[in-house]
Amino acid sequence: MFTDIFSYPFMQRALISAVLTALACGIVGIFVVMRGLSFMGAGIAHSAFAGAVFGILVGINPLLMGLLFSLAMSFGVGYTTRKGHLREDVSIGMLFSFMMALAIVFIKLIPGYNSEAYSYLFGDVLGTTWDSMILITLMAILVIAVSFLFFKEFQAIIFDEDMALAMGLPVSLIFYVLLSLIAITIVSSMSTVGAILVFALITAPAAAAHQITHKIGNMLLISVAFAEISAVGGVVSSGFFTFLPPGSLIVFYSVSIFFITMYVSPKRKRLRHSEKRYGEAIDDTSK
Numbered sequence: 205m206f207t208d209i210f211s212y213p214f215m216q217r218a219l220i221s222a223v224l225t226a227l228a229c230g231i232v233g234i235f236v237v238m239r240g241l242s243f244m245g246a247g248i249a250h251s252a253f254a255g256a257v258f259g260i261l262v263g264i265n266p267l268l269m270g271l272l273f274s275l276a277m278s279f280g281v282g283y284t285t286r287k288g289h290l291r292e293d294v295s296i297g298m299l300f301s302f303m304m305a306l307a308i309v310f311i312k313l314i315p316g317y318n319s320e321a322y323s324y325l326f327g328d329v330l331g332t333t334w335d336s337m338i339l340i341t342l343m344a345i346l347v348i349a350v351s352f353l354f355f356k357e358f359q360a361i362i363f364d365e366d367m368a369l370a371m372g373l374p375v376s377l378i379f380y381v382l383l384s385l386i387a388i389t390i391v392s393s394m395s396t397v398g399a400i401l402v403f404a405l406i407t408a409p410a411a412a413a414h415q416i417t418h419k420i421g422n423m424l425l426i427s428v429a430f431a432e433i434s435a436v437g438g439v440v441s442s443g444f445f446t447f448l449p450p451g452s453l454i455v456f457y458s459v460s461i462f463f464i465t466m467y468v469s470p471k472r473k474r475l476r477h478s479e480k481r482y483g484e485a486i487d488d489t490s491k
Contacts, residue, residue: 217337218329218450219439224344225396226405226435226454230428231351232389233410234420235382238362243293244281245386246403247300251277252391253399254307256324261310266324267339267391274387277303282380327398327451329439336395343392350385358382359420396435397451408458409434415462415469430465434458 255273259266284295360368393402409430413423438454
């Protein structure tokens with residue numbers, strides 16, 4: 205029975221953690237997709253994994269160390285991009301590789317096989333502890349608060365950074381705040397879906413919402429709804445099919461929703477209709 209599955213404390217913690225994770229990912233994913241920072245998300249995810257493994261190695265909370273490494277990655281990309289006059293993808297690619305190299309070194313330094321290290325790579329929402337859940341809750345609250353506090357500023361640098369500069373906005377500071385928000389979201393999601401899969405949970409619901417509407421406010425709400433459906437669906441499905449990992453199911457649902465929305469997208473239908481009318485107009489002109 206459905207109610208019997210969630211009578212277990214570990215399933216309750218898993219569901220709460222998944223819901224909070226999806227909420228943060230659904231919000232931040234909009235800024236990531238609209239600003240074109242998808243590759244940045246992947247880089248921060250792997251730096252968070254390096255930090256988590258380092259935390260296990262030295263006996264410090266892995267999520268806290270993952271947050272520190274993620275912030276270091278974020279600021280490193282922002283600094284090298286703006287001070288070194290490099291493209292963002294160049295900075296990300298360089299630091300991405302560096303963080304992965306560190307992660308491999310830290311794994312080798314841990315004696316024997318450590319299942320906790322690999323749980324942060326692939327996710328283990330069913331193994332969420334109360335301490336981890338509290339930390340995830342605090343991070344989710346912080347993400348929500350900062351997102352709404354800087355919502356207009358984020359929109360400004362997403363759509364027209366030059367105009368934001370002309371308006372006198374501290375573009376560099378806002379950009380660093382956005383990168384920090386991405387880092388916090390990824391770290392809070394890492395124990396749920398893992399460093400490898402968190403990238404999809406951030407981008408897929410937001411990309412699906414983008415298929416439905418142009419308005420960023422509506423897009424945000426739809427993105428959160430899709431992320432929550434994916435998260436709850438993944439945890440519930442894993443409760444019935446215990447041989448399937450919940451993190452993978454969450455990502456499976458989120459990407460599936462994207463493909464469905466892409467197929468039924470009203471924006472694509474309008475585009476096809478416009479292209480058809482344009483083609484008919486060209487044919488009439490040529491006659």
